[in-house]
Amino acid sequence: MKLPHPSTDQISLTNVLAALGDPTRLAIVRTLATAGVPMNCGTFAELGSKTNISYHLAKLRESGVTLTEVSGTSRKVSLRLEELGRLFPGLMESVIGTEETASQHETRQSIAADR
Amino acid sequence: MKLPHPSTDQISLTNVLAALGDPTRLAIVRTLATAGVPMNCGTFAELGSKTNISYHLAKLRESGVTLTEVSGTSRKVSLRLEELGRLFPGLMESVIGTEETASQHETRQSIAADR
DNA sequence: TCCTTTGTTCAAAAGATATTGAACTATTGA
DNA sequence: TCAATAGTTCAATATCTTTTGAACAAAGGA
Numbered sequence: 001m002k003l004p005h006p007s008t009d010q011i012s013l014t015n016v017l018a019a020l021g022d023p024t025r026l027a028i029v030r031t032l033a034t035a036g037v038p039m040n041c042g043t044f045a046e047l048g049s050k051t052n053i054s055y056h057l058a059k060l061r062e063s064g065v066t067l068t069e070v071s072g073t074s075r076k077v078s079l080r081l082e083e084l085g086r087l088f089p090g091l092m093e094s095v096i097g098t099e100e101t102a103s104q105h106e107t108r109q110s111i112a113a114d115r
Numbered sequence: 116m117k118l119p120h121p122s123t124d125q126i127s128l129t130n131v132l133a134a135l136g137d138p139t140r141l142a143i144v145r146t147l148a149t150a151g152v153p154m155n156c157g158t159f160a161e162l163g164s165k166t167n168i169s170y171h172l173a174k175l176r177e178s179g180v181t182l183t184e185v186s187g188t189s190r191k192v193s194l195r196l197e198e199l200g201r202l203f204p205g206l207m208e209s210v211i212g213t214e215e216t217a218s219q220h221e222t223r224q225s226i227a228a229d230r
Numbered sequence: 231t232c233c234t235t236t237g238t239t240c241a242a243a244a245g246a247t248a249t250t251g252a253a254c255t256a257t258t259g260a
Numbered sequence: 261t262c263a264a265t266a267g268t269t270c271a272a273t274a275t276c277t278t279t280t281g282a283a284c285a286a287a288g289g290a
Contacts, residue, residue: 013210014138021133022248041267052249054268059247073257073266090209095128097204137278156237167279169238174277188236188287 003061003068008083011064016088019063020095024048025056029065029079033096038069038076118176118183123198126179131203134178135210139163140171144180144194148211153184153191 020026024047032039044053057077060066065084069076084092135141139162147154159168172192175181180199184191199207 014136014141016136017132017141017210018136021129021131021136023129024248026129026132042265048248049250050267051251051269055248058268073255075267088209089212090205094203094205094209095132139278157235164280165237166239166281170278173238188234188285190237 003070005061005067006064008064008087011080011083011087013088013091015063016065016084016091019059019065022056022059024052025060025065026095028053028056028060028077030096032066032077032079033092038078040071040074040076042074118185120176120182121179123179123202126195126198126202128203128206130178131180131199131206134175134180137171137174139167140175140180141210143168143171143175143192145211147181147192147194148207153193155186155189155191157189 020029027047028044031043035043041050041053041057044057047053048056057066057068057075060077061068064080067078067080069078079092081092135144142162143159146158150158156165156168156172159172162168163171172181172183172190175192176183179195182193182195184193194207196207
C-alpha cells in the first residue's frame with residue numbers, strides 16, 4: 001500500500017503555507033520537528049479525535065509538508081525537510097524555530113471584530 | 116481615521132501563515148515586497164474586484180502582515196517587515212524570495228482527488 | 231457646490247474546510 | 261482463528277472563507 005504524495009515539483013508555496021496556517025497542523029509539524037524521527041498518528045491523539053487527526057495528516061501529506069509511510073497497521077509520518085529546504089529556503093526553519101505564545105491566539109478575534 | 120491593526124505581540128504565526136496561504140494575498144505581498152514602497156489598493160486591481168481586494172487587504176492587515184495608512188481618499192499599504200522579521204526570523208525573506216511556477220498551482224488538485 | 235476618485239460596508243450566495251460518529255480495512259499478536 | 265490495534269473512509273453537519281453587487285462615505289478637484 002502506497003499513499004499519494006505530490007512530487008517535489010508539485011509542491012507549491014501557497015499550498016504549504018495554507019497547510020501550515022492551521023493550529024492543529026502547525027502543532028503536528030512542530031512535534032515532528034522536535035522529535036526529529038518519524039512518528040505514528042497516535043502521537044497526535046491529544047490534538048484531536050482519531051478521525052480529525054487523520055484528516056489533518058492527509059492535508060499535510062497532500063500539500064507536500066509530510067511524508068507518510070505505511071508500516072504494517074501503522075504509519076510513519078515525517079517532515080519533507082530536505083525538499084522543502086530546497087524549494088523554499090529558510091521557511092521550515094523559520095516556522096519550526098518560532099515559539100508561539102498563548103496570548104497570541106486569543107487576541108486576534110478581537111481585532112477582526114473591532115472593524 | 117485610523118484602521119485597527121494588531122500590536123506586535125498580538126501577531127501570531129498561525130494567523131500570518133493562514134493570511135499568506137492564499138494566492139491573491141501572496142501576490143499582494145510579493146507586489147509590495149518587489150515595490151519596496153507603500154502602495155494603494157488600486158495597484159492590486161488586476162488581482163480581483165475592488166470589493167474583493169478590500170477584503171484581502173483587510174485580512175492581511177488584521178493578521179499583522181501589512182500596515183494600512185489612510186492618506187486622504189486613498190490608503191498606503193506596506194509590509195510590516197521589521198516586526199515580522201523580529202517575530203519570525205527568515206519567514207518573510209523565504210516567502211518573498213521564492214518563485215512560484217504556474218504548474219504548481221494546477222497539479223495539486225489531482226493529488227487530493229487521487230485518494 | 232457637484233462630481234469624481236478611492237475605498238469601505240453590508241447582505242447574500244457560493245465554496246471550501248473542519249469536525250463528528252459509525253462503519254470499515256488491514257495487520258498483528260494471542 | 262479471533263480479537264485487538266491503527267488508521268481510513270463516508271456522510272452529515274457545522275463553520276469559516278471567499279466572492280459578488282449595491283449602497284455608502286470621505287476627500288479633492290473643477
